Amino acid sequence: MPVFVGPGSAPDGGFEGKSDRVGFPTATSDPGSAVVGDMYVQSVGAGATLRIYDGSSWSNACPGATVSASGGNVNGTTADGSKYHIFTASGSLVVSEGGTVSILAIAGGGGGGVQHGGGGGAGALYFNEELTLSATTYPITIGNGGSGGTPPSNDNSADGGDTIFGPGTPLHIVVNGGGKGRKMRQPNTASMPGGPGGCGGGGGMTPIHPSPPSRTPGGSVTAPPTHSLPSPLIFGNVGGEGTDYNAGPNGGTGGGGGGCGPNGGTGSNNVPDTNGTAPKGGDDYICPSDFLPVSSIPILGAALGTPGKFLGVPNPQPSDYRRAFGGGGAGGSHSPWGIYNPGGNYPDGGGGSASKTGGLGGRGNNGDGGAGLDGRGAGGGGSGSGNNQAGDGGNGVIIIKYD
Secondary structure (H helix, E strand, O other): OOOEEOOOEOOOOOOEOEOOEEEOOEEOOOOOOOOOOOEEEEEEOOEEEEEEEOOOOEEEOOOOOOOEEEOOOEEEEOOOOOEEEEEOOOEEEEEEEOEEEEEEEEOOOOOOOOOOOOOOOOOOEEEEEEEEEOOOEEEEEOOOOOOOOOOOOOOOOOOOOOEEEOOOOOOOEEEOOOOOOOOOOOOOOOOOOOOOEOOOOOOOOEOOOOOOOOOEOOOOEOOOOOOOOOOOOEEOOOOOOEOEOOOOOOOOEOOOOOOOOOOOOOOOOOOOOOOOOOOOOOOOEEOOOOOOOOOOHHHHHHHOOOOOEEOOEEOOOOHHHHOEEOOOOOOOEOOOOOOOOOOOOOOOOOOOOOOOOOOOOOOOOOOOOOOOOOOOOOOOOOOOOOOOOOOOOOOOEEEEEEO
């Protein structure tokens, strides 16, 4: 992929050099084959970026180029010189000078199921530290969290809404909302598996002890739309199974909702312990510390109008809690001796010991499900009885950062 300088046409016809300019080939994405030092102009929309190949990957040839943009609930600079745009509601990112940014996008979490119900699944999460934006306007839709099931014993929990970046542009990104947790199915009725979604919802408890024993499946992961960007950087996991009534000494439970954690973060395929404790929700995704440095989090929380918190998580909490997104909701317990499924290790609750942002599961026969955190795309917790409210899923968010 040579470069030609000077008047006349290049020998291969691919370039035309002038006495006062250098010509490069143009393309909309990185070429599949190249050698060290190859360069081209990535042209997307009205913008253009010079890219270079180092022998293993493509990168911007001018990494110091400054992006200029506006939009979001936060549009400000932190102490380390990083610029953030945080969208907790739908809007538009208006880019006047294109370049490379980091982006985290998560959809709304699913609502929990009522009556020993499954936890809601987290919204799917997309993370990319090298997304090239052009000088154009990118519409943004933030997915709402799904509502939790309501008493008495209604199977009316809802899936989370999709979060969408850049519809109508070449950088169209769609992350799917979390699947709803389901209520306990009634005797002699069809199974009520967790809802499919970005992360699957947990299945509801089975009310009798069938022979052979059976469990209610958790929800599956829904693939992103084919028109969206390729999905290697989209995280989603299946929901956990609901157990049957006699699965443990003190009754069964709903399954935990799936989470975005990359290390097998699924809802528990649960057998209740001797206290009838419901299963945890799936693990959260912990974003890199260079994307959300500890020093920047209090500044961003204050800019969002919540001093002392950032997207629902108090500042005194450990750094990994403040960088957590997409925890699954915990399942609701049947046992009256069960306890609330242990949430995240901070007072606002979580979806289980390994989930920092999802909703708590309801105590057996007497407990509401907890809500997933807004701005974290977390799943809501299942309730402990037909007389208790299940937790709502948390709304999604888009965070864009550049230097």
